[in-house]
Amino acid sequence: VEMNARGLRIPLLLLLVTVVAMANVTYIQRWGGFKEKATSTKNMNSTLHFFIQFYNNASNDTYLFRVQKLIQSQMQLTTGVEYFITVKIGRTKCKKNETKKASCPLQSSKMKKSLICTSLIYTVPWANYYQLWNNSCQDHR
Incomplete structure (x- = not known):
């Protein structure tokens, strides 16, 4: 059982890193960047x-x-x-x-x-x- 838990650690860590990275990309894209607009x-x-x-x-x-x-x-x-x-x-x-x-x-x-x-x-x-x-x-x- 101990070997299986160790074997799952790396794939779970990679999955977590992928999810966080994808969330950050979505977060950044949502704002749309700077625009030269007439501001108040x-x-x-x-x-x-x-x-x-x-x-x-x-x-x-x-x-x-x-x-x-x-x-x-x-x-x-x-x-x-x-x-x-x-x-x-x-x-x-x-x-x-x-x-x-x-x-x-x-x-x-x-x-x-x-x-x-x-x-x-x-x-x-x-x-x-x-x-x-x-x-x-x-x-x-």
Whole structure:
């Protein structure tokens, strides 16, 4: 009896791995991938607001940055909404420790700095939930 149980272990393990692999393929295909769709302006604005707040909190720069331009936006519906965005951000004249002004002008002198950032942001807009899954920024001249 012991030899039969050992003999069944490997086929059962292979069957389990196959079922899990097939389930993952079905799960991935169900979402349909990212699409360049017109998204709700309200959802996009709150997503960009989340992004720039996250960036400013994580940045070591003395000055705040703000979004200058939304270059590209793709979305995918999952358990929430995933946004894959590319934005141009610029350094403002407002320092982090100052009172937040409604509108901070961009730096125009030698302090001028712009970055192009590509980010993957997961949101559940109806629950006001945002999470940055991936972000990469490069200097832009």
